[in-house]
Amino acid sequence: MEHIKIGILNLMQNKLETMANFKIALGDEVELKFYYSATRYVDRNLDEHITENMQPLDLNEIKDLDGFIITGSPVEKLDFPQVSYFDEINELLDLLDQINIPQLxxxxxxxxxxxRLYNIDKKILPHKAFGIFQNQILKNSLLLENISDNFPAPHARYAExxxxxxxxxxxxxxxxxxxxGLLTLIESxxxxxxxxxxxxxxxxxxxDKEYHRELxxxxxxxxxxxxxYYSSLDHKPMFSWRQTQRNFYQNWLQTVSSHKLTTC
Incomplete structure (x- = not known):
């Protein structure tokens, strides 16, 4: 695979765990650059382990990346303008839309x-969608190659x-x-x-960690x-989506690599 450089804006509360998750999911063959929100932490101290491994978002660096990921964030219940880094996110989204590198x-x-990009409204779910659910493939996609219909995947959110x-x-x-009946995958x-x-x-x-944080x-x-999610035999977590994770992220990285080759 072509050497590619991926930027990741890490908005999750558990930033170090999230960073480790994406490193595993994306593998060792790509260069990852992690960012945190510059406006969210203007007057707040971050753990030194975070600042050693991530840097505040710098829009001037985006043009040097081959692809970009924006993670989840535990703010689904807030209206978008209520999010403290709302303006910063919108600037980033507008820039990514303009330069059109692969975005996840x-x-x-x-x-x-x-x-922001398509004026789609958000709504709060009656209760949190939380667990491992089967997911039906509706349309063929390069991102779903080598992934079977009704594939297992974790969902954890309060909104749709x-x-x-x-x-x-x-x-x-x-x-x-x-x-x-909840959304799993959409493409432009x-x-x-x-x-x-x-x-x-x-x-x-x-x-399991998310459940105990909420407890x-x-x-x-x-x-x-x-x-x-939990085995009926020993009540421990089961990693039923491991292969799906590997295939999906490898498929996405392949689209990034292909895009880079066509724009060089």
Missing amino acids: YVCWGAMAALN MNHEQIINNPELKVEAISEN NKKNQTFIFSHLEYQKDGL NSPKIKHPLPALN
Whole structure:
């Protein structure tokens, strides 16, 4: 594979774990550059392990990258303008849309991008979608090569985007949905933009850690454990999406490599 350099804006609360997740999911053959929000942490101190491995977002560096990922963020319940780094995200989205390098938007990152770039509305779900769900492939995609229909993938979110608006937008195509009717994968028909609502980057214990963070949070009442995740034999997490993770991220990296070759 062509040497490629991927930028990742890490908006997750557990930044070091998220960084490790993407390093595993994307493999050792690519160069990764991790960023955190520059505006979110103007007056706040970050763990030195974060500042040693990540840097504040610098839009001037984006043009030197071959692809870009915006992660999820635990802010789905907020209206977009209520998010403290809302303006910074929009500037980044506008720039990525303009230069059109391959973009991968994950969970809340996908929500923010669909809203900004395609005016798709967000809605809060009646309850959190949390667990391992089967996902139906609706349309063929290079990103889903070597991935079987009804593939398992972790979902963990409190919000969803407006399905009708997406279906009626000729620039977007829904390629996979979960067994409970939630969005899994969307691509743009014209741009190098992918929107994934599953946390395929999570490693085996990711949902378990998220559940225990919520158990210890005074802001979340009565959190429930992830569905279809714990073994009925020993009640430990099962890594049923491991191969799907590997294939999906390798497929996406191949699109980045192919795009680089066509633009050199």
